[in-house]
Amino acid sequence: MSTGAGGALPPLAVYMHLPWCLQRCGYCDFNAHALRGELPAWAYQAALARELRRQAPAALGRRVCSVFIGGGTPSLFPPAVIGELLGDLDAVLGLEPGAEITLEANPGASETARLRGFRGAGVTRLSLGVQSLDDTLLARLGRIHDAAAAREAVAEARTAGFTGVNVDLMYGLPGQEVAGAEADVAAAIELGVDHLSHYQLTIEPDTPFGRRPPPGLPGEETLLAMEAACRQRLAAAGLERYEVSAFARAGQRSAHNLGYWTFGDYLGLGAGAAGKLTGLDGRVRRTRQRRSPQRWMGVAGSDQAEVESIELTPGEQAFEVLLNGLRLLEGIPEDLLQARSGCDRQALRAWLAPLYERGWLISEKGRIRASAVGYEMLDTLLLELLPGPPAATGGRPSAKGDNALN
Secondary structure, eight states, X not given: OBOTTSSBOOOEEEEEXXXXXXXXXXXXXXXXXXXXXXXXXXXXXXXXXXXXXXXXXXXXXXXXXXXXXXXSOGGGSOHHHHHHHHHHXXXXXOEEEEEEEEXXXXXXXXXXXXXXXXXXXXXXXXXXXXXXXXXXXXXXXXXXXXXXXXXXXXXXHHHTXXXXXXXXXXXXXXXXXXXXXXXXXXXXXXXXXSEEEEEEOOOOTTSHHHHSOOTTOOOHHHHHHHHHHHHHHHHHTTOEEEEXXXXXXXXXXXXXXXXXHTTOEEEEESTTOEEEEEOTXXXXXXXXXXXXXXXXXXXXXXXXXXXXXXXXXXXXXXXXHHHHHTTBTTOEEHHHHHHHHOOOHHHHHHHHHHXXXXXXXXXXXXXXXXXXXXXXXXXXXXXXXTTOOGGGOOXXXXXXXXXXXX
């Protein structure tokens, strides 16, 4: 299927947001809500089914190549509900054979029988929110699990039949030293995980940590030393860094997240979920759903479920392709930048020329990637690319459209 921009439509993924958790953490700025009373699992499933049918025409006949079920803590939902959600997707849009289907789970909110149920429902990959394997640091973060529960969760995932297991691990925690960050990584490696999302704790303004930062946060030099030591340990263990904060064993890269980073399309379903869709004319529209779970459930399946819809200009599209694609160590094909943005190749090259001259970008074998220097200062590099190619500017870039990546 072609677009008006002269290229094929991007592959299609689906993000489903299940917003409830047992306890909201002090650093969390996701649309997560501490559960009060009974989980409205089946009512929420019905609302998701209604919203899926409303958005289905925007898929333009494409089948779904990956699914990410995030939250909150989606593993609080019964496996039967997850199976129903995936059955709805397959019935309405169709799932590609071998589609990657990821479910987020937290240690302490899962056990072998439940995980087997998720595996039987069609989930192929688990993403476990471990964050640390140090009990003292977990307590400082306000996590409800301990290190033993985290280790048990990984073992139970293996017993349940999962071969794709991601662990989320943070560094730069309150009171953490370089040796502690490296010990966390070493402990995760010992668990035999297939994929590690390793990222720095960030203090967001509209969170309890933002309003009252915890004492003992590491300084910049310590953070850089942590990052370097952990990268070295991961590389030695065969976990290859392929994106800013993603490390994987051979064959275990996240297909869903690669879709984000190569500017693929995705339907956003659920309270607060973001979506990104390309039309037949090649123009990209970003959407966002109503945040309140109860209000969203009341209007799901109608236009009122969507509270934001922004159409990007070609210049914004070009910027966003690189905003995402330069996170990958190998970068992206130049042809993909042109196809996803709809911009003229010469205009794109002129736009990027100053960064090539500074040695921040490299073009080789038809791909564009950040140099070693550029990759270490990626935020600064991206600021230099605003507002987009000179011949295609207009409007504003949307740098925060994606759902949580794990």
